[in-house]
Amino acid sequence: DGGITQSPKYLFRKEGQNVTLSCEQNLNHDAMYWYRQDPGQGLRLIYYSQIVNDFQKGDIAEGYSVSREKKESFPLTVTSAQKNPTAFYLCASSSSPGQIIYGYTFGSGTRLTVV
């Protein structure tokens, strides 16, 4: 079955360490997105990529970095510069950035806790 796989489901890291969250899709989608959820807030866009080897900052990109070397993969690195990294992270994809008929497909998320 096609879908998006995020790993791991839960991640614990010490303050000051960088950590990379994995997102892989086998839907042949062009566009991929990273969102962050905090209690009581909507999903906030961190980074997005419309095609391979290209990505743009979202609304809250500070302290995060991404790469898009393959169509299937869009890993997110949470760096030590991110002041409040503990959150739930969701990855999503869509068939093409200009396609507005279909919704996004989401992964099941990674809960990151920094201690």
Add this chain to the structure above:
Amino acid sequence: ILNVEQSPQSLHVQEGDSTNFTCSFPSSNFYALHWYRWETAKSPEALFVMTLNGDEKKKGRISATLNTKEGYSYLYIKGSQPEDSATYLCAFRHDYKLSFGAGTTVTVRA
């Protein structure tokens, strides 16, 4: 950051009752309005993508309407069932990306 508001934040419904809730979004530069259902421990699932003013979409007992001129959409659940318990997210499409509301969490009591 575009402002997408959902109300109420949460609601409790008796099984069999109908309910509705609101999503408000900017009325200018409209491309599309998405609705998602997010059940606990699962991934958000797309319900509707609405693109035209006056659009009405239906999926089983769930339906949605859209008013782009005034910037709001309603989602309706008819004859609520326990399996309808979830958080319902709306998202406003702009510049090839989505801005999400905080969601309305629906709890259906048997």
